[in-house]
């Protein structure tokens with residue numbers, strides 16, 4: 126049974142979904158055509174959104190345009206990959222120049238040295254390799270931790286997403302009923318097609334719970350290769366690490382002969398020039414980057430300590446891939462690092478971050494909403510929960526319907542936030558401006574007023 130408040134919210138959502146569909150007949154027509162040739166009518170399952178997928182025609186600067194010609198301030202950012210915004214002149218020039226010189230050789234090109242050198246400077250890890258997606262980067266990191274230590278078990282955080290390979294498709298979004306006790310979470314397969322034998326090799330701890338990791342290490346002496354963790358947890362809104370958590374993890378793992386990987390696929394260049402690694406001063410054994418690194422071109426990177434990367438160099442672990450370090454990706458990444466993600470760009474983003482946080486935070490107070498705005502550099506989200514969220518179990522209490530209603534109001538008001546309500550975060554690009562953020566805040570106020578009426 127819906128409570129009165131919930132039934133009012135359901136009406137608001139129905140009304141907003143009707144507006145959404147009415148604005149986008151072109152997307153509906155494309156979705157119908159696509160259903161005949163694309164599984165589920167989309168190119169990745171996460172493009173299936175309610176009330177219908179949004180088909181885009183193009184992007185320019187801070188904006189994207191849908192198949193019906195509607196303009197949006199793009200804060201979706203292609204799930205956190207568009208820190209450069211769209212068609213950034215430096216990326217366009219670099220890609221155009223490389224396209225004319227060939228896009229694939231499977232032999233190294235000089236740009237790879239420049240990119241690796243800049244990543245080494247920013248992340249404080251001396252050796253790098255490249256891949257094509259976040260999934261490939263975290264898969265290589267897990268393999269490398271296992272290969273170097275000769276151990277099979279890994280630890281991941283409940284609610285953490287690290288891509289779609291078997292070892293990390295565990296307890297990504299488990300139902301509370303099957304997730305086990307909060308302080309002893311179970312290893313729950315997150316997808317069909319993942320063998321139970323592989324799921325059993327991934328142990329699960331809560332984010333911000335050092336004692337949980339210590340217990341797993343004690344219970345499996347000499348068997349844990351390492352832990353993979355997002356140093357600021359995203360894919361669950363944004364959950365910051367508690368003071369001492371990251372350094373504590375590193376020390377704890379090392380004291381058991383195990384390794385630490387930071388998955389900075391999302392946080393990477395978006396929270397600051399050297400990711401959470403540089404901000405926290407905690408350098409892990411391995412770092413994974415992807416998403417924003419290529420300025421919109423598919424690329425990933427794995428950085429590591431000398432010990433681990435010498436293991437790769439000597440053939441102890443074969444880190445391979447036809448398209449690894451391909452010239453197009455390297456040209457784009459070089460432009461991204463040297464011309465786009467500059468100190469000046471980060472200063473601008475910081476002032477836009479403050480503007481968004483103040484505007485939305487102010488509205489939350491004014492309309493007495495149960496929630497808060499949480500930001501990390503260019504990333505931010507509204508968390509509809511009375512309590513600060515510390516881990517996945519706290520995240521489960523965040524209100525889904527309010528998050529979806531907020532997304533719809535933003536969309537209908539010309540701001541494209543990432544779909545999937547409470548899970549995702551906005552991304553401010555280097556091409557956004559004050560007017561873009563003001564549109565975000567104005568839509569939030571319209572939403573807040575509607576649910577408070």
Ligand SMILES: Cc1ncc(COP(=O)(O)O)c(C=O)c1O
Nearest residue numbers: 258259260286287288390391415
């Ligand atoms: C933290 C994190 N790691 C890894 C991945 C996987 O990246 P990709 O989708 O490029 O394979 C994602 C994707 O959302 C992510 O958010």
